[in-house]
Amino acid sequence: MSATIKDIARKVGVAPSTVSRVLSNKSKYYTSETAEKVKAAARELGYKKNQAAVELVKKQSNVIAAVVSSVKTNFAGQIIDGIQSEASKHGYNLIVVYSNSASAEEQRKALLTVIERPVMGILLLSIALSDDNLKMLKESDIPYCFLSMGFDDDRPFVSSDDMEIGYEATKFLIDKGHRKIGLAAIDKYPYTGRLRLAGYSKALNEANIVPDNSWIQSGDYSYTAGESAMKAYGKDTDLTGIVAASDMAAIGALNEARNLGLRVPDDLSIISIDGTEMCQIVQPQLTSVSQDFYKMGVVGVQRIEESVVNKTASKDHQQLIPVHIYERDSTK
Amino acid sequence: MSATIKDIARKVGVAPSTVSRVLSNKSKYYTSETAEKVKAAARELGYKKNQAAVELVKKQSNVIAAVVSSVKTNFAGQIIDGIQSEASKHGYNLIVVYSNSASAEEQRKALLTVIERPVMGILLLSIALSDDNLKMLKESDIPYCFLSMGFDDDRPFVSSDDMEIGYEATKFLIDKGHRKIGLAAIDKYPYTGRLRLAGYSKALNEANIVPDNSWIQSGDYSYTAGESAMKAYGKDTDLTGIVAASDMAAIGALNEARNLGLRVPDDLSIISIDGTEMCQIVQPQLTSVSQDFYKMGVVGVQRIEESVVNKTASKDHQQLIPVHIYERDSTK
DNA sequence: GCAAGTTAAGCAAACGTTTGCGCAATTAGA
DNA sequence: TCTAATTGCGCAAACGTTTGCTTAACTTGC
DSSP states (O other): OOOOHHHHHHHHTSOHHHHHHHHTTOSSSSOHHHHHHHHHHHHHHTOOOOHHHHHHHHSOOSEEEEEESOSOOTTHHHHHHHHHHHHHHTTOEEEEEEOOTTOHHHHHHHHHHHHTTTOSEEEEESOOOOHHHHHHHHHTTOOEEEESOOOSSSOOEEEEOHHHHHHHHHHHHHHTTOOOEEEEEEOSSSHHHHHHHHHHHHHHHHTTOOOOGGGEEEOOSSHHHHHHHHHHHOTTOOOOEEEESSHHHHHHHHHHHHHHTOOTTTTOEEEEEEOOTHHHHSSSOOEEEEOOHHHHHHHHHHHHHHHHHHSSOOSOOEEEEOOEEEOOSSOO | OOOOHHHHHHHHTSOHHHHHHHHTTOSSSSOHHHHHHHHHHHHHHTOOOOHHHHHHHHSOOSEEEEEESOSOOTTHHHHHHHHHHHHHHTTOEEEEEEOOTTOHHHHHHHHHHHHTTTOSEEEEESOOOOHHHHHHHHHTTOOEEEESOOOSSSOOEEEEOHHHHHHHHHHHHHHTTOOOEEEEEEOSSSHHHHHHHHHHHHHHHHTTOOOOGGGEEEOOSSHHHHHHHHHHHOTTOOOOEEEESSHHHHHHHHHHHHHHTOOTTTTOEEEEEEOOTHHHHSSSOOEEEEOOHHHHHHHHHHHHHHHHHHSSOOSOOEEEEOOEEEOOSSOO
16 A cells, blocks of 8 residues: 555654645644655655545545536537646646536436535536536535536526627628528527527628528537538528538538539638637638637636635626637638 | 535434445345435435545545546547446546646646546556656556557557558558558657558568658648648659548648649548548548547456456556558548 | 743544444344 | 344444644743
């Protein structure tokens, strides 16, 4: 078994409490001479702190947990990068657990893994939590915050302004002179999709454009959803522009457009939502409404930190991160 | 504070030890009647096990830790999926920590996060560990296994056969009639790159082809490395086929080839190494030597399990996972 | 030279579990 | 009916830390 604080104490000829104080960098109660001896002994014995013991007595740790819906979403990486960087800056450690969004039982297990130990906060990355699991999370009294996902109730979250996303994307195409604009692969009913749809409608409305029902092709943000939407529009569509619900959906639509013999952007402009690096590796590169995922991670950590300090969620606990449009080669 | 086992004991009028036995599903030492009462009380009080306490006394947990080099690598997701699925099947939980490969200090922190608690095993996903950190890992006495990375010393690992990868990719092009074949964006010195290079050379050698120095463009497997390699080959290259070190490198080369006015596959065939979904979303779709990343994850968990059971690493602790070639549209 | 103040270091309790052991009550065997 | 085996359950120790309190030693001021 690994060496403990007592082994060090015995070796140096000092009390365990003193060793503890040295090793956890308390500023008082020992001489620098003792400190040196203790540290030397610790190194020599290959001492590793037993965090279980520490967390048991301190009832808190410096660990932030992130629960991620799936490995598939290609922006999760950027959010995690942001969390990691901000956490690291404050001396927190990050652990990530994955949970298949579909299964409530899997969600529960993932959540329990982090709730059952005294993590300082929980960040949920685009996870649609079941009611039971949400209840469990709330009851745990651990600060939490949803990332890249909004709600119309009082749950804390950090996300982009989905209404603005829908609005800006559509407006961008309108300003380029397009009048017939599709919305592809969006999931119309959940909060995010509803808001984007509302933004899309608002922009059209302001330009006195009345959308045809067929312009809106719902889907699940995936590559195949983009493909299907494009198939539904068809070769002879009178649309000249498309707002795609995600980068993957945009790529699906782009490839299918090519299959149909439509040239992007000459016959058809496509603007994508998300702005991950995917946009830059396809040809033509995709114009996008880019979300600042990295910043979401950073802000998420700050939210957790606030909750820990204030012992309560702050009032403005629902925060929107601005988006930016990057014009590339898929629109004209 | 959350309810403890003692609160339940008091409420039901029973000893804490009995509660513990009920809640951890011990098969004996209580009546089903007591069990019911205990479970009811636990539910009512919203009881959550304190894993820190459990781990402290048991000195082991059912948590497997994965250390990932970075969020950027697009195959890490597949490996994690495999780990997750196999772990879940055996009732283990998975936590993931990210570590920037570049910084030894970051690595150390990530490693400490998992070593300092009694995880049952550590999986390292394409992490080049510094000597100090490797030493620390070994001394921790926690079973570990490298994934998607091989070594010529005795460290346990699960990876593809990199020699075979280089060989098969090259042979595939040779069998298609190519004689002048480049190797792009590969890092020549580390074990992986060295082996792939050896496989490439072997295949050429068997076909009595003597490679020109300029055929091999080293790099770091990235998109830009693929781009640079293609730039180096140039518009007027006499190469007719290229083996790209990774999917991203292949896409970089593909896009640059288009910029140079070369048509793929008509003027130039490209075969990619990895076979992630990226291959299927670019145009033309990339022929690839596909690694079975999912399986690596699965086998990695099995390795950990063995080590835990046997209390020692098994003899054949370096395992190679077969690869498969998927012919798509970037070769002819 | 002595009281008061300061400092280093030790003692012991506490955190929430698990588990070996012991005891009492019940059941079985003869 | 008496002993032996079995069962349900409680007692208490243990896991490795942290930390409030106490003590001893040393310094300072007068």
